[in-house]
Amino acid sequence: MPHIHVTCAIIERNGLVLAARRSALMQLPLKWEFPGGKIRAGEDPGECLKREIREELALEIDIAGELSPATHHYPDFIVTLYPFICKAKTSGFKLAEHAEAAWFPPGELTGLDWAEADLPVLDAYLATLERKS
Numbered sequence: 320m321p322h323i324h325v326t327c328a329i330i331e332r333n334g335l336v337l338a339a340r341r342s343a344l345m346q347l348p349l350k351w352e353f354p355g356g357k358i359r360a361g362e363d364p365g366e367c368l369k370r371e372i373r374e375e376l377a378l379e380i381d382i383a384g385e386l387s388p389a390t391h392h393y394p395d396f397i398v399t400l401y402p403f404i405c406k407a408k409t410s411g412f413k414l415a416e417h418a419e420a421a422w423f424p425p426g427e428l429t430g431l432d433w434a435e436a437d438l439p440v441l442d443a444y445l446a447t448l449e450r451k452s
């Protein structure tokens with residue numbers, strides 16, 4: 320069973336969070352995710368994430384923190400997500416791969432149809448916001 324290692328970005332700006340919807344042609348079609356991608360051999364995870372976000376959304380980010388990695392078993396592969404909390408330098412983005420992306424108030428994120436691996440990541444992120452409030 321393949322095991323892939325994927326960085327993903329929880330990108331904040333002005334109290335909103337960016338979520339992206341996978342295209343119909345991608346694996347896990349039309350599921351919502353935190354954008355990111357596979358870590359290349361020898362690549363620093365933070366650099367991987369900045370590269371992926373630039374490629375997929377033409378967005379520049381700063382990394383502000385990270386959450387614990389989360390491993391999920393899909394029927395045909397295993398993924399470990401490495402989630403980073405990021406700040407976007409600008410609000411505008413340009414879709415290169417995703418079906419759509421949008422800025423959401425954190426409280427609306429749970430209503431999206433997430434890739435299953437993201438559910439514990441989303442819970443952990445929302446818990447960090449609870450602790451801050």
Ligand SMILES: Nc1nc2c([nH]c(=O)n2[C@H]2C[C@H](O)[C@@H](COP(=O)(O)OP(=O)(O)OP(=O)(O)O)O2)c(=O)[nH]1
Nearest residue numbers: 325327346347352353354355356357398434436437
């Ligand atoms: N980017 C991302 N991928 C996720 C998340 N949750 C989740 O299960 N995945 C899965 C979907 C994909 O099978 C895999 C990531 O692959 P990808 O296609 O986004 O990565 P990539 O851009 O490096 O792909 P590629 O260059 O090989 O086409 O991880 C998530 O929040 N973000």
